Amino acid sequence: MNIQSGTFYWPETFSDKPTYPALEEDITCDVLIVGGGSSGAQCAYYFADQGLDVVVIESGEIGLGSTSTNTCLLQSSGEKLFTDLVHVFGDDYVTRHLQLCQEAIDEIEIACSQMAFDAEFKRRDTLYYVSMEADLLPLQRECEWLQGRGTPARWVTEEWISQHYSFTKQGGIFSKNDGEMNPFIFTHGLLHYAFSKGVRVFEHTKMTGEHYEKEEPVITTKRGHQIRAKQVIYAAGYHDMDIKKEKKARFVSTYTVTTDPVDHFSGWYERTLIWETARPYVFIRTTKDNRIIIGGLDEETEHPEERDGKLVHKRKRLMEELNKLFPNINTRPAYYSAAFYGGMVDGLPMIGEYKEYPNSFFLLGYGDNGTVYSMLLAKILRDWIVDEKKDDYQLYQTNRPLKKKKLYK
DSSP: OOOOEOOOOOGGSSOOOOOOOOSOOEEEEEEEOOOOOOOHHHHHHTTTTTTOEEEOOOSSSOOOSSGGGGGEOSSOOOOSOOOHHHHHHOHHHHHHHHHHHHEEEEHHHHHHHHHOOOOOOOOEEEEEOOSGGHHHHHHHHHHHHHTTTTOOEEEEEEEHHHHSSSOOOOOEEEEEEEEEHHHHHHHOOOOHHHHHTOOOOESOOOOEEEEEETTEEEEEETTSEEEEEEEEEEEEEGGGHHSSOTTTTEEEEEEEEEEOSSSSSSTTTTGHHHSSSSSOEEEEOOOOOOOOEEEEEEEEEHHHHHHTTTTHHHHHHHHHHHHHHOOOOOOOEEEEEEEEEEEEESSSSEOOOOSSTTEEEHHHHOOHHHHHHHHHHHHHHHHHHHHHHTGGGGGTTTOOOTTTTOOOO
């Protein structure tokens, strides 16, 4: 899958990154993780202290897939309102999903404190504002639902927004304890941590096929070597779809601009994360070196040529949106990219299990909260493989229960 194009900011922030050898022999292991991006690194982090023989393989270089275009707004809320998800899955189900997202952000913060590199993690509050009149009441109901479950969120009025920002909107949800970070350094930091604990990591080791001997996975690499594993976790991001298509996954094209560093953030209250109710929406954050990342304006296309053909126009549109919100901030685009962006049609990430892939799991942390989703799914997979803990695992199974099904057995 041709997942992205353009110029990428994150790899430029970490030139002295660790490197790993290519696999040069047949090996065996307890757990094989396919994918050396953020999702694979999160899995490696959780399995590093479990006393298992763990291997990670990456077809190219660590972190240079979709991790390079990940804007890494760490939020518990997602593109679909929780109040809409309740109609499909039920209140208890969605409340637990919210709790797991909040816990995942905490887990990311802990992981950042344990790694050898500065992943630039920082807690940020979020302003989720109303884009149009029709969105006002649904977003107010969403705020009430969040408050009813102990989330540190409050409704802010048009007057409050105009007093704290250089723009005016009808209202919005102001949420505390979200976050931001550098996903490229985060990925390298997690894998460096796992490597220090004995996890074997191989770059330039492309998987070309798999077969099963008495339901034990045997993975073949491009150089003809074999990896025999008791369990395989496919955590290759959108490249998982090259191995096994998941019918619930849907892809669109999205666009991102990272600006030159700016001198001030006039009219931007505490440099909060910002997004909106419009669909397609625009989202904005800042970086440690005082750049602005603005992204969104998704397009309903899965064709790379069509996606890339719109990049220059989308760059212009995103800068126009930035200037509307912050007319006193003068900056220029330094990096800009187009990428595929995936999600699940029902609004929740997934752990894929399929009969034709025994003892194998597909970590499909797809959605606008991909880093958060992958963190919670990686931990759930660790708990399932090591201890067979089922309660949270079933929330994200391929045949996950809907509203009328019993949640916990």
